[in-house]
Amino acid sequence: MSMDIFMQHLLNGISVGSLYALIAIGYTMVYGILLLINFAHGDIFMMASYFMIFAVVDFGMPIWIAIPLIILLTVILGMLLERSAYKPLREAPRMSIMISAIGASFLLENLATYLFSGVPKGYPDIPWLTKVVNIGNVSFQIVTVVAPVLVIFILIGLMWLVNHTKTGMAMRAVSKDFETARLMGIKINTVIAATFAIGSGLAAVGSVLWGAKYSSVYPLMGVMPGLKCFVAAVFGGIGNIPGAVLGGIVLGLGETMLVAFFPGLTGYRDAFAFVLLIVMLLVRPNGLLGEKSTDKV
Amino acid sequence: MSKEYILEISNLSVSYGGIKAVKDISFAVPKGEVVTLIGANGAGKSSTLRAIVGLEKPAAGSIKFAGEELAGLSTDAIVEKGITLVPEGRRVFPNLTVLENLKIGAYMRKDDLSKDIEWVCDLFPRLKERSWQKAGTLSGGEQQMLAIGRALMSKPSVIMMDEPSLGLAPIVVQGVFDIIKEINRQGVTILLVEQNANMALKAADQAYVMETGRITMSGTGTELLENDDIKAAYLGKSKK
Structure with a gap:
């Protein structure tokens, strides 16, 4: 295998990995605070892709408006999910909330199938992400480089948030002990909602980058x-x-x-x-x- | 002179499922005093404190703090009014540093904390030495100090403590009670729940004895220390 081809694979690997990282952060943050594996997280990601298709294809929005809008919509969806499927089970055993998460996942998948049909749709083309660049014999889409860089910035931002802000301190406290966190005057529901908002927002960002690489959008994606x-x-x-x-x-x-x-x-x-x-x-x-x-x- | 009561509990009941842990109790905490609830395991002492601070929903009764009804409010709203609980078993946040634990005690405050951090560090010099250590690495006694310091950071007018001497060496227990007296001297009202009746009664202005969810006896700390029934039941001395 020549050096060029190796570099090509390396780049691809890192960029796919960065996309995984964006979604994995959502899992890990929610688990950190609720000890819940949010099975519906992948489906939130799927919904973000559909939001994008509607915004750009059906409503003809320019990309630069559509991206912040779908991030916002996905954040709202994530918080709504938390409110309706997880919050009522706050005091319930962990198994119940886990089952609720599986249910929420099926609900979103089937809702998408019912509303948007199972036929794959094409993700809107975002030229400044999908454009192919050649450096030497290595050719890649711009998104391949954007993804890891973005992940690094997001990681730095999140580490700062968690370790150096009051909200982050509250998150760490809530993750260890709900009851004592309440005694500190922390509104734990707000902190949990914020965690879901961050996770869902990152899933939306991931979906935009994902769409530039794999353009097929379907309910089980x-x-x-x-x-x-x-x-x-x-x-x-x-x-x-x-x-x-x-x-x-x-x-x-x-x-x-x-x-x-x-x-x-x-x-x-x-x-x-x-x-x-x-x-x-x-x-x-x-x-x-x-x-x-x-x-x- | 009639006393000013900062905390008035009337006809409070707390139940878990069908089990009544606290049965229709009434008592009041005068401003600036140390009041203690003593009693055996399962007497309902902790449940009473948890109900006051909103961690358990009272089944019936009223909890008035400086004239305001607390029953039914959420814990964060209650804590914001200036009443706080040092929970049983200390419950410091092990993943936060000592300093962060103090800061999170002042979570609702938006003013400058540096003065109060200094004040707490003066009360507990050990915490200052260890301010960058994770709280989980402290010894039991140090964690108790931290839990009390953390509660003080919210500048409460009433501080409730659930078994602060639990699991601590006798010499450390003495230190905890010295601190309790010192905090009280600085103007904080204290409601103390203890199984260590001897220490608690010595520190208390007013004391109540709880048995199976009811208050069965009350009096000043010294009165109860002298009481023969109390001596036999809680102080390990036989009746004459």
């Missing part, structure tokens, strides 16, 4: 990315934001390299994520960056 990003979050250490990014990138790179080096295994591309998950759970169940608990009772 969120299932496989959703599962893989969940794996990425667990791999990196669920609850840990840099872990989710790392997990996403390792997963994206691994997948791409598997196909590059062993073309015969192309069909197992999706299986790679789950093999990785099983190995990780056996070797290091807390994930790469998972925290060791230092609680003293």
